[in-house]
Amino acid sequence: MTSSQPIIQTTNITKVYGMGDAQVRALDGVDLEIGENEFVAIMGPSGSGKSTVMNILGCLDRPTSGQYFLAGEDVSQFDKTQLAIIRNERIGFVFQSFNLLARTTALENVLLPTLYNRGEEKEESEYQQKGIAVLESVGLGDRLHHQPHEMSGGQIQRVAIARALINDPVIILADEPTGNLDSKSGAEIMDVLTALHAQGSTIVMVTHEDEIAEYAQRVIRFRDGVIETDKMNGNKGN
Amino acid sequence: MKPKKVITIAWKGLVKNKLRSLLTMLGVIIGVAAVIIMIAISAGAEATIEEEIISLGSNLIFVQANFTRGGPGSEPSSGGLVYDDAFAIADEVNGVAGVVVEQSSSETVKAGSISIDGVSVLGSTEDLPSVRDIEIAQGRYFTQDEIDRKHKVIVLGASLAEELFGDNPPVGQTVTVGTTKFAVIGVFAEKGLVGDVDYDARIYMPITVVFQKFTPSQFARMIGDRVRLIYVEVAEDAEQNDVILQIELLLAKRHDVSLDEPDFSITTQQDIITTQEATTEAFRNLLAWVAAVSLIVGGIGIMNIMMVSVTERTREIGIRQSIGASPNDIRMQFLTEALLLSLVGGLIGIFVGVGGSWLFNITGGMRTVIVPSSILLAFGSSAAVGIFFGYYPANNAAQLDPIEALRHE
Ligand SMILES: Nc1ncnc2c1ncn2[C@@H]1O[C@H](COP(=O)(O)OP(=O)(O)OP(=O)(O)O)[C@@H](O)[C@H]1O
Numbered sequence: 006m007t008s009s010q011p012i013i014q015t016t017n018i019t020k021v022y023g024m025g026d027a028q029v030r031a032l033d034g035v036d037l038e039i040g041e042n043e044f045v046a047i048m049g050p051s052g053s054g055k056s057t058v059m060n061i062l063g064c065l066d067r068p069t070s071g072q073y074f075l076a077g078e079d080v081s082q083f084d085k086t087q088l089a090i091i092r093n094e095r096i097g098f099v100f101q102s103f104n105l106l107a108r109t110t111a112l113e114n115v116l117l118p119t120l121y122n123r124g125e126e127k128e129e130s131e132y133q134q135k136g137i138a139v140l141e142s143v144g145l146g147d148r149l150h151h152q153p154h155e156m157s158g159g160q161i162q163r164v165a166i167a168r169a170l171i172n173d174p175v176i177i178l179a180d181e182p183t184g185n186l187d188s189k190s191g192a193e194i195m196d197v198l199t200a201l202h203a204q205g206s207t208i209v210m211v212t213h214e215d216e217i218a219e220y221a222q223r224v225i226r227f228r229d230g231v232i233e234t235d236k237m238n239g240n241k242g243n
Numbered sequence: 244m245k246p247k248k249v250i251t252i253a254w255k256g257l258v259k260n261k262l263r264s265l266l267t268m269l270g271v272i273i274g275v276a277a278v279i280i281m282i283a284i285s286a287g288a289e290a291t292i293e294e295e296i297i298s299l300g301s302n303l304i305f306v307q308a309n310f311t312r313g314g315p316g317s318e319p320s321s322g323g324l325v326y327d328d329a330f331a332i333a334d335e336v337n338g339v340a341g342v343v344v345e346q347s348s349s350e351t352v353k354a355g356s357i358s359i360d361g362v363s364v365l366g367s368t369e370d371l372p373s374v375r376d377i378e379i380a381q382g383r384y385f386t387q388d389e390i391d392r393k394h395k396v397i398v399l400g401a402s403l404a405e406e407l408f409g410d411n412p413p414v415g416q417t418v419t420v421g422t423t424k425f426a427v428i429g430v431f432a433e434k435g436l437v438g439d440v441d442y443d444a445r446i447y448m449p450i451t452v453v454f455q456k457f458t459p460s461q462f463a464r465m466i467g468d469r470v471r472l473i474y475v476e477v478a479e480d481a482e483q484n485d486v487i488l489q490i491e492l493l494l495a496k497r498h499d500v501s502l503d504e505p506d507f508s509i510t511t512q513q514d515i516i517t518t519q520e521a522t523t524e525a526f527r528n529l530l531a532w533v534a535a536v537s538l539i540v541g542g543i544g545i546m547n548i549m550m551v552s553v554t555e556r557t558r559e560i561g562i563r564q565s566i567g568a569s570p571n572d573i574r575m576q577f578l579t580e581a582l583l584l585s586l587v588g589g590l591i592g593i594f595v596g597v598g599g600s601w602l603f604n605i606t607g608g609m610r611t612v613i614v615p616s617s618i619l620l621a622f623g624s625s626a627a628v629g630i631f632f633g634y635y636p637a638n639n640a641a642q643l644d645p646i647e648a649l650r651h652e
């Protein structure tokens with residue numbers, strides 16, 4: 006793709022749930038390579054392993070076997086604390102169900118990941134400025150002190166995107182980010198992601214909808230825990 | 244993570260659940276307040292006992308008639324103490340500073356138009372003021388000569404004097420006790436309550452007059468000048484055990500009994516102090532246990548709520564994990580929440596405990612003395628309780644799997 010070293014590289018990743026007869030091979034040997042500044046959509050039927058692979062890519066989970074290199078670093082055998090650090094510093098995860106803290110303002114939600122930053126600490130005001138800037142970049146400069154219950158679904162998901170961006174991640178992972186939204190709010194979210202991509206972000210997004218997948222450059226289809234097809238979007242591609 | 248951040252996160256967690264935080268703290272508040280109040284009560288009781296012992300007079304030996312022999316129905320002459328024993332002790336025992344005999348009665352007292360029923364009348368001897376540490380405020384105390392001659396003279400307790408005569412000087416006035424007229428020759432200074440005896444509300448007169456006029460029953464009149472108790476004050480330079488031995492030998496000879504089977508018993512001030520100390524110590528230990536149990540109950544309350552809280556906030560824990568909180572970060576958050584709960588609860592408990600002790604005191608319910616170290620103790624143990632009972636729930640929270648936690652509704 007666009008860069009020599011891929012942001013994401015997996016070799017023969019498997020994920021097996023349960024034991025014996027109840028065993029489920031959610032992922033059955035996935036080789037994946039995603040380069041810098043790519044915008045990838047992952048599609049496939051329900052139960053095909055999309056969320057499972059996203060959780061592994063997002064370091065929320067570990068593969069049963071196989072290797073996962075994130076920006077050149079093998080993270081597949083990291084322990085819980087090391088994974089937490091990777092999630093904090095390198096990954097911005099956007100969920101279908103938003104996952105903001107209730108009774109907490111947009112700005113506080115966005116700054117939440119900075120509480121867990123390791124290394125040297127910046128001035129409180131510096132964090133605040135950055136949080137405000139990120140919220141402005143997703144079009145919520147006028148909603149800084151609103152709580153989730155005072156906002157629409159689309160606005161809430163934009164706060165979640167802002168939170169994913171606060172620590173300048175190497176990749177943004179979004180598992181059905183528009184799944185809980187009407188088509189108008191969904192389009193807003195896609196505009197935000199498209200803009201981020203244009204500014205250089207690397208994005209991997211799961212979706213069921215073809216219209217949403219249209220925004221991506223590349224579409225990977227899963228079936229039964231393996232990659233079925235991996236194509237560039239015809240009308241896109243730089 | 245920096246402590247300041249941990250505390251900020253934990254504090255916000257508590258503030259978002261104000262009511263629950265408050266209810267959780269209630270157990271600790273009550274526990275800490277209980278510790279402080281209990282210790283204040285037992286310190287108050289100790290102080291009271293100490294004062295009582297001091298006001299009893301120092302270096303006292305109590306010689307008591309032993310009623311296992313010579314009880315009612317038995318030969319009256321066979322046992323018990325008599326008035327003359329007191330004089331024998333005073334005359335023949337070395338190292339005695341004073342001897343007092345008391346015989347009491349309860350009579351109606353009249354002065355002018357004022358009449359009071361059921362006044363305690365104490366017949367006593369010459370050394371009473373010095374042995375019992377009572378000061379004369381006006382006039383004088385009666386002499387041995389007046390005792391021997393059964394003079395009808397009295398000394399009034401401070402509050403009784405005021406009740407009978409108000410602001411007028413009582414000395415020289417006449418008071419009718421029972422049916423007998425007495426001349427007031429003195430008034431004692433205020434002494435207050437010793438045990439449950441109000442020294443200020445009594446009349447003091449020669450013991451011989453009590454024998455003669457107020458010995459309550461026919462039986463008592465027949466046994467005559469028998470007394471129940473002789474107080475002996477040991478001289479400062481004398482050996483108490485030596486004095487006791489001399490008294491034992493003397494009384495055994497006078498009563499014609501063997502020392503193996505005496506008709507009297509001797510106890511010392513020290514015996515009484517020792518018994519009372521043992522009692523207060525048992526009391527204090529009991530209170531300490533009650534307080535400790537209430538603190539533990541408070542701690543279990545914290546643990547209980549923290550467990551519920553961890554379950555209820557599983558989603559929140561998942562969110563925090565997903566954006567970079569490590570197991571240790573989560574553990575620290577919940578441990579700090581438990582610690583803050585118990586410390587804030589402890590602080591409120593200190594206020595409640597100190598305020599409660601103070602209230603007990605001013606409402607006269609119970610005497611309390613606030614012990615500063617009990618405040619430190621209570622605060623320290625509430626912190627320990629917070630850490631101890633917070634650890635298990637915090638550890639449970641830390642062990643949650645991020646994906647499962649996020650899936651939690
Ligand atoms: N914790 C788990 N325990 C057991 N099986 C699981 C677990 N998580 C997922 N699975 C199974 O793994 C398979 C893949 O699930 P996954 O959630 O990745 O599907 P998906 O492609 O995201 O589906 P959907 O489009 O419905 O979200 C499914 O068969 C699912 O039942």
Ligand SMILES: [Mg+2]
Binds near residue numbers: 055056057
């Ligand atoms: Mg899914």
